[in-house]
Amino acid sequence: MTEASEILFTLSIADTLNNYLAKQSFSRLVVLVDENTEKHCLPIIKEILHQPLIISIKSGEEHKTLQTCEIIWEKMTQAQLDRKALMINLGGGVIGDMGGFCAATYKRGIRFIQIPTTLLSQVDASVGGKLGIDFMGLKNHIGVFQTPLAVIIDTNFLQTLTKKEIKSGYAEIIKHCLIADAIKWNEIIATPYHQLDWFGLAQHSVVIKSKVTVSDPLEKGLRKILNFGHTIGHAIESHFLNIPNKRLLHGEAIAIGMIAESYLAFEKGFISKQDLSQITKYLLEIYQKVEIFDFDIEQILPIALQDKKNESNAIQCSLLEKIGKANYNIEISLKDIRNGLNYYNAQSLNTI
Numbered sequence: 143m144t145e146a147s148e149i150l151f152t153l154s155i156a157d158t159l160n161n162y163l164a165k166q167s168f169s170r171l172v173v174l175v176d177e178n179t180e181k182h183c184l185p186i187i188k189e190i191l192h193q194p195l196i197i198s199i200k201s202g203e204e205h206k207t208l209q210t211c212e213i214i215w216e217k218m219t220q221a222q223l224d225r226k227a228l229m230i231n232l233g234g235g236v237i238g239d240m241g242g243f244c245a246a247t248y249k250r251g252i253r254f255i256q257i258p259t260t261l262l263s264q265v266d267a268s269v270g271g272k273l274g275i276d277f278m279g280l281k282n283h284i285g286v287f288q289t290p291l292a293v294i295i296d297t298n299f300l301q302t303l304t305k306k307e308i309k310s311g312y313a314e315i316i317k318h319c320l321i322a323d324a325i326k327w328n329e330i331i332a333t334p335y336h337q338l339d340w341f342g343l344a345q346h347s348v349v350i351k352s353k354v355t356v357s358d359p360l361e362k363g364l365r366k367i368l369n370f371g372h373t374i375g376h377a378i379e380s381h382f383l384n385i386p387n388k389r390l391l392h393g394e395a396i397a398i399g400m401i402a403e404s405y406l407a408f409e410k411g412f413i414s415k416q417d418l419s420q421i422t423k424y425l426l427e428i429y430q431k432v433e434i435f436d437f438d439i440e441q442i443l444p445i446a447l448q449d450k451k452n453e454s455n456a457i458q459c460s461l462l463e464k465i466g467k468a469n470y471n472i473e474i475s476l477k478d479i480r481n482g483l484n485y486y487n488a489q490s491l492n493t494i
Contacts, residue, residue, distance in 0.1 A: 148292045149269065149352060151345055155257065155296035159230075160190040162292060168228035168253070170194075172218060174241040176201035179233040182302040183259050187232070194230075195221045199237075203383060203392075206236045206276045208284070214244045225249045228291070234260035235267035235392065239282065242273035246288040253291045259299040261311025261340060262393055265318070265347035268293045270355035270368075279384060280448050281376045287360055295348070297341045309428060310393030312338075313371075316428075317400060318347045320421070321367050322354075324466025331424050366451060366470035370460045374479055375399025377445040381438060390432065397429040401489070402482030406474060407461040409481070417465050426489055439483050443476045 152158035163171075171194040175184050180198050188194070197217050199210050218227075229252060231241030238256050245254035258268035274285020300308065319327035326346060330338065351368065358365035379395035382388045390398075401422050408418040434442075451458040451471075457479075460470040 149348060150292060150294045151341070151348075152294060152296050153298060153341075155294060155298070156187050156190050158294055158296070159187055159255075159257070162255075162294065163190075163228075166228065166291075167226070169224050169226035170221075171228055171230060172197060172221070172223060173230045173232055174199070174214065174237055174244075175232050176237060178302070179237065179259055183232055183257075183299060187257075191230075195223070199240075201233075201236065203236060203276065203379075206240050208275060208277065211240060211244050211275060214241070215248060218244070218248055223248070223252070225252055227252050229254040230257060231255070232257045232259060233263070234258065235263045238263050238268045239273055239285070240275055242271075242288065242290060243275060243285055246273055246286050251288065256290045256293045258293070258295060260303060261297075261300055261308050261344070262314060262391075263311075264295045264297065264299075264344050265311055266314040266351065268295070269348055269351045270365075271359065276380075276383075279380055280445065281380050282450070283448070289359070293348075295344060297344055300340055306391065308340075310391035312428065313393030313396045313400070315343050315347050316425070317368075317371055317396065318350045320400070320462060320465060321370050321460075321468035322350045322466065324464075327465055331420070335428065361451075363470070366458075367460050367468040369451060369470075370462065370468050371396045371400035371403055373399065373446060373449050373451065373457065373459045373474070374402045374442075374482060376449065377442045377479075378434070380445050381442045388432070394429055394432070397425050398432060398434075398483075398486055401425050401486050402479070403459060403461055405482045405485040406459070406478050407463075409478075410461065410472070412461055412463050412469070413465065417462075421465075422489060431489070434483055434487055439480055442483070443479060446476070446479055 173194045174197050178201050229245040231238050245252050256268040258264040271287050271289035274282040277283040375396035382390045404418050404421045407413045456473050459472050459474045461472045463469045
């Protein structure tokens with residue numbers, strides 16, 4: 143695994159990408175898109191690309207599978223791409239995770255550039271070198287660590303997103319504040335949602351995540367703090383992925399996970415009741431309450447047993463030590479998870 147050579151922020155993606163590619167040597171460009179980024183984002187950069195191979199796949203987490211990878215690898219093989227080829231992943235977290243995974247494994251690895259087009263992928267998924275696909279209903283169950291050649295972030299792409307997708311990405315910004323920057327947390331909760339500065343917040347999140355992942359690229363220790371909200375959140379997301387009318391975006395599930403895991407941090411004596419109340423109130427103001435029934439919880443619990451941080455059948459969780467600081471490798475039980483979800487369920491349905 144190598145470090146990303148550059149993380150570039152820009153408000154002119156075509157110019158920045160053109161300048162970056164002019165400094166690189168490659169045999170051919172391949173661009174991975176979905177039907178949305180092919181329509182809204184590809185035209186912005188296509189004119190500066192020289193005879194690229196365009197591979198378009200279906201959007202959505204449900205298509206982040208080995209079967210879709212086979213389609214990508216097949217098209218790369220049919221185009222006779224060699225190991226000097228350069229891949230550009232133009233899209234959200236699914237495109238970045240799966241495109242990077244396909245690049246990292248094609249002919250034992252070709253270089254790739256991430257151009258994240260959603261807030262979620264800009265502040266989280268595109269940085270840090272985690273790549274993978276879902277398998278047997280489990281999030282990112284098959285994957286590798288491999289950092290991209292570069293990550294190029296242009297928040298102008300956010301204009302193509304729905305309000306729901308923006309909020310999904312915002313959950314990871316909230317997480318970064320809660321685990322690493324109490325001052326920024328106090329700033330965002332005091333700022334009306336519609337006045338938030340996405341460009342500045344994206345930069346803030348990338349700085350935090352880059353610092354953590356560079357110090358611990360393979361998630362042996364400190365990097366685990368980035369999983370705050372994800373032990374329970376990923377299990378929730380995986381469960382509802384199979385229920386079409388209740389399917390949640392990643393950030394929506396992680397918001398629930400952060401509330402539930404904040405409750406566990408309170409129960410274990412890490413954070414105060416006041417901190418728990420503040421976190422819960424703010425997240426419920428941003429994210430619509432989701433009904434999680436007892437029969438849902440019974441199916442969510444065994445999914446948590448598959449979490450990638452687990453060791454020797456013990457569920458390992460990252461919990462807040464205080465607002466602005468997290469710890470990791472905190473063992474929790476299925477009963478703890480149930481209690482966290484019951485706490486979430488007990489909160490008022492009144493949301494904005």
